[in-house]
Amino acid sequence: MSKSYFDETHCAFGHPKSTFMQWMLTIDHKRIGIMYAVVMFTFFFVAVAAALTMRFELYAPGQQFIEAHVFNQAFTLHGVIMIFLFIIPGIPAVFGNIVMPLMIGAKDVSFPRLNWFTFWLYILGCIIALSSLFNFNIADGKLVFNFADTGWTFYAPYSLNTDTNVVTTLVAAFILGMASILTGLNFLVTIHRLRAPGMDFFKMPLFVWGIYATAWIQLLATPVVGITLVLALLEKYFGIGIFDPAKGGDPVLFQHLFWIYSHPAVYLMILPAFGIMSEIIPAFSRREIFGYRTIALSSASIAGIGYLVWGHHLFTSGMSDVAKTIFSFLTFFVAIPTGIKFYDWIATMYKGKIVLATPMLWALGTIITFAIGGLSGVTIAMIGSDIHLQDTYYTIAHFHYAMLGGVVFLFFAGIHYWFPLVFGKMYNETKAKAAFYILFVGFNLLWFPMFIAGYLGMPRRYFDYLPEFQIYHQISFWGAIIFVIGLVFMFYTLIQGIRKGKPSGVNPWNATTLEWHLPSSPPPLENHTKVPYVDFRPYEYHHGQPVVKFDENMKRID
C-alpha cells in the first residue's frame, strides 16, 4: 500500500520521531485541517451544552436551575464559542485547508509554516477565551463564575463597566481575529499563485470561489473589529474616553465599528458553505452546474455588498432616517445574489440524475432551512418590522435558521461529502441518513416556534418570561433534545466510519473536481503526484458520467 499523509509529514522545524510531535509540528494542510476540525467540534459541543443549559432553564417561567447572572454568562459563553471559536474559523479552516489546495492542484498552501503558526495562534486564542471559565470561586455555598456576561457583542458601555472577566474574552477575540486574517491572507495568495497551469479563475471549482470571496472579507473586515476591541480595552483600563459618554465618547460608535466587521462576518461564514453546496449539487445531480459564472460572481458580490449593510443592526440604536433607509435598501440587495445562487442550484437539479446520498440530503435540507432563514432576514431588513422584531426571538430564529440551518448544515454536508477523501473510508450511509432526518426534525421543532414567540414579543437573552410564552419554549425544549440526540448519533456514525469503515476508493461519488483524482486514498503527503493541465470546466458531465478522465500521469485520456 502506498503511504498516505497519515504515515508521513513535513514539520515546521526538526524531524521528530514521535507521532504526537509530528502532528503538533505538521505543516501539511490536510493534517492542519483535521486538527482544526477536532478542536472546533470539541468546543462546539461545549457551546451546545451551554445552549442546552439555557433551554432547561427556560422550560418554565421563573427560576429553575441557574441564577439570572449565570444565565447571562451562559449565553455569552455560547455566543463567544460558537462565533469566535467555531463558526468564524469554521469551514475555511477545515475544508479551506484540506480541500482547497487539492482542488486547484497545489502541493500545499502558499505559506505552510504560517499556516502552522496560525493554527497555534488559534489555539492560544481558545485558551485565553476560556481561561476565565476556570476563574471561579465559592461564595455562600454557591459557585460564582467570572466569565464575561456581556453577550458576544461586547456592547459599550456595559462591557466597560461589568466586573466580570471581559478582558480575557476581548484579548482572545483579537487573537482569534488575527488567526482569521492570516488564514485569509494565506488562502488569497494560494489561490492567486498556486493554481494548476491552465486553471483560470473561471475554471476553479465553486468552493474555491467561496473561499476566495471569504478570504477577502477575513482580510478587509477583521482588522476593524480587532482595533475596536483594542480601543475597548484601552477604554476600560486607560480611560481614553472614546466610548465613554461621561467623556464625550459615543457608545453607538462602538456598535458601528463592531458591526462593520461582524456583519460581513456572517457572509464570511455562509460563502464557503454555499461553496460546499455548489460542489454537492452537481456531483449528485450528475449534471454540469447551471450558471457557473453567476454563482461565482454572486459570491464576489455578496462579499462586496455585505460590507455595506452593517447599519441594519442599529435601526433601534439611534441613526438618521436617511442612513436607515440606505442601509435597509442595501440589505435587500444582498438577497439578490443569494437568490441567484438558489435558482442556479435548483436549475442544476432539473432533469439531473439525482442520487440521494447523505451529502445530497444535507444539501437539500439546507435549501429548505436556509430559504426560511434568508427570507426571514429580508423581513427584518425592513425598518418598520425590524423596530418591532429587533432583539426578539424572531431575530434569534432567523439567525439560527441562517447560521445553524445554513452554515452548520452545509458544514455537515461537507463532512459527509469529503469524509471518504480525508479518511479513505466510508461511514454507514443508512445511519448517516437517519441522523440527518433526526437533526432536521429536531432543528425545525427547536427554532420554528421562536419565530412565533418572537413575533408575539418574547425578547431575546431574557432569563424569565410571561406564562403565555411557555408553550413555545417547551416545544423548543423538546426540539433541542431531539437535535442533541441527532448530533450525538451523527458523530457516533462518523467516528465508527473512521474506525471500521470500508475502504471508499479514490472517487466514490463519481465527482469531477481535482480533489477526486488523487493517486491514492487517503491522499499521499504531497497530493497529486503529477499536476494536470486544466483546460476543462470543473463540473463536466455527459449522460450522467464525468467527461474528463486522466491516466496515472494526470494526462487527459477522454
Add this chain to the structure above:
Amino acid sequence: MAHDSHDSHEYIPEIAVDRNGKEHVVQGWQGDFEGAKLGFWLFMLTEVLMFGAMFMTLSYYFTLHHAEFIKASSELDRVLGGVNTVVLLISALTMGLGLLKMRSGDVKGAKLMIWATILLALIFLGVKALEWSNDYKEGIFLGLSTMQAGGGKSFGELLFFGMYFTMTGLHGFHIIIGIGLMLWLLKRINSGKVSPEHHILHFNIALYWDLVHLIWVFVFPYFYMTGAGGAIHG
C-alpha cells in the same frame, strides 16, 4: 515566510503538459518571490484598515468638537513632533538604500544601512518618550485626574488626547516591532539565509517600515498641525 533550502520538502520543478504537448511550469509554494510579496502587501492592507478605523473615529470626533480639537492640538510640541517626522523620513531613506544595496550585491553596505535605520528608530522612540514625559508634567496623560470627566477639560480635549495617546502609542509599538524585525533580519543576513539572490525578507521588512513611516505622515498633521495656527495667534 522565508524558508530553509536544506529542508526535506525541497521544491522539485514540475511540468504540466497540455493536450497539444505544450509544456507549462507548475508554480510551487517554495521560493515564490511574487507570492511572498503579494502576501505581505495584503498584510499591509490590514494595517491600513486598522489605522483607518482609528482615523475615522478621529475625524468623526473632529467634526463634533472642531474648536476644542484645535485648542488641544495647539498644546502639543510641534518642534519635537517635527524632529521626529524628519528622523522617520530619513530612516525610510536609509531603509530603502539598504534594500538597493542588497539587490546590487553589497551585503556589507546593506547591513550598515539597516543599523542606521535601527539607530534612527531608537532616536524616534527617545524623542517620543521625552515628549510624553513633558505631556505628563503638564497634566496630560491617560489616567491623570486632569484627564477624567469633570477634571477641567472639555469633551473635545479629552477625546483628542485619548486618541493621541492611543494612536501614537500604537504607532510606537509598530516602531518597536520594526526594530525587532530588523535585528532578526541582520541575524538572517549574517547566517546567509538572506542574500542578494534571496532577499524577500529584506524586501518585506522594508515594505513594513515604509508603511510605518507613512502612517506617521498622516498622524503628524492630524494631531500636531491642526492646532498650529491657534498656537501662533495665541
